[in-house]
Amino acid sequence: MSATTIDAGGRIAQAVPDRIVPDLIDQLAGLSDASPLLVLRARRAEIRTRTQAAHDALLAPRRPGLFPASERAAVAERIATLAGDEALAAHYRGLAGGAGARPALIAHAERVTLSPRDSRPQHLRALEDAGLDAHGIVALSQLIALVNYQVRLLAGLHALKAGSAASRQGDPPSGPPVPADPAIGFTTDVLDWKPWLPPVVLENASEEQRVALAVTPSNTAIGAYSLVLAHEPEALLHRTPLFNGIMYAPRGLPRAERELVTAVESVLNGCVYCASVHARRFVELTGGREVVDALFVEGIAGLGDPRQQALSVAAARLTATPASLAAEDVAELRRAGLEEGEILDLILAVAIFSWANRLMLSLGEPVR
Numbered sequence: 001m002s003a004t005t006i007d008a009g010g011r012i013a014q015a016v017p018d019r020i021v022p023d024l025i026d027q028l029a030g031l032s033d034a035s036p037l038l039v040l041r042a043r044r045a046e047i048r049t050r051t052q053a054a055h056d057a058l059l060a061p062r063r064p065g066l067f068p069a070s071e072r073a074a075v076a077e078r079i080a081t082l083a084g085d086e087a088l089a090a091h092y093r094g095l096a097g098g099a100g101a102r103p104a105l106i107a108h109a110e111r112v113t114l115s116p117r118d119s120r121p122q123h124l125r126a127l128e129d130a131g132l133d134a135h136g137i138v139a140l141s142q143l144i145a146l147v148n149y150q151v152r153l154l155a156g157l158h159a160l161k162a163g164s165a166a167s168r169q170g171d172p173p174s175g176p177p178v179p180a181d182p183a184i185g186f187t188t189d190v191l192d193w194k195p196w197l198p199p200v201v202l203e204n205a206s207e208e209q210r211v212a213l214a215v216t217p218s219n220t221a222i223g224a225y226s227l228v229l230a231h232e233p234e235a236l237l238h239r240t241p242l243f244n245g246i247m248y249a250p251r252g253l254p255r256a257e258r259e260l261v262t263a264v265e266s267v268l269n270g271c272v273y274c275a276s277v278h279a280r281r282f283v284e285l286t287g288g289r290e291v292v293d294a295l296f297v298e299g300i301a302g303l304g305d306p307r308q309q310a311l312s313v314a315a316a317r318l319t320a321t322p323a324s325l326a327a328e329d330v331a332e333l334r335r336a337g338l339e340e341g342e343i344l345d346l347i348l349a350v351a352i353f354s355w356a357n358r359l360m361l362s363l364g365e366p367v368r
Helices: 024-029 036-042 045-059 069-082 086-096 103-114 121-129 134-160 207-213 224-229 233-248 255-269 272-286 290-302 306-320 327-335 340-363
Strands: 002-006 012-017 192-195 364-367
Touching (some): 024 045, 036 045, 036 134, 045 069, 045 134, 045 233, 121 134, 192 224, 207 233, 224 340, 233 255, 255 272, 255 290
Antiparallel strands (some): 192 364
16 A cells, blocks of 8 residues: 655655555544555545645644634634544644633634534624634634534544444434525525635735645636635645545545535535535436435435435434434445445545535625
């Protein structure tokens, strides 16, 4: 097996063949160097490397600015504690070294973790009042999203492990996915996204920001979302290729099914923009919209196909209550025909959209 490293330009570079060295996620999931799950994770080498690199960029930043590393760790500990992942919380507690975090930052992290759809522009103003600038606000947003990603990846790995102690905690969300509110509606229409922070002006971007955006001076079609995230380029350098690696990696879970589970998650989280993008891609890939129409109206209860139902139940559990994903849910996925690598792809897709939804919902809003 080849180890991987990241070069100065942010690209994955192959190193000399070596044994698989467990990373943070492997260690917290209890995967030894002889574990089949460790080998399975290593097949997605870039995803594994970028996951660790994103953690390192956010928790040990070269330029922490107005959001110091110890405070970042204290916020991350609170998120992991909310999720009930004591091992992850202990990791961040150790990094915090007894430091605390400003109450406004903790309150924001709790809200975006527990109910991201309740985010509003005034919450960013409260962070400014607490002393954060645009760089700090985006760093906090990325940190909240990263820990939610880690929580779900770890919950999925625990469920995949033989003899998992995970147990179900009630039925998955299956009814109408959002409160009955005429102002909220899911669609496959193409939407715009309006940021609540001023985006970086591309012409004035630093070289580090341009590398993270993967642009040259001639690029002009960089969207507002990417330009907002460019306020904190250390995390963005790894977050974009991590997202692409999960959603577009060859083989494994079919692309249409990755789009389906991310649409399920986006509906449950109330992310109208993400749901529109990925439900539309599912329709384009499958040629039919009956599944999407049912999802938008009835939630996952409206999905009748056994494989789609198994995928959606697992996605719903990981989205709403990660610890409720159990070995029996994995067994149901296997009965539906999924192989181990496909199940890992499902877990990764849900994990990365716990990240994507929270960024989209806490930094801006859809425009119809």
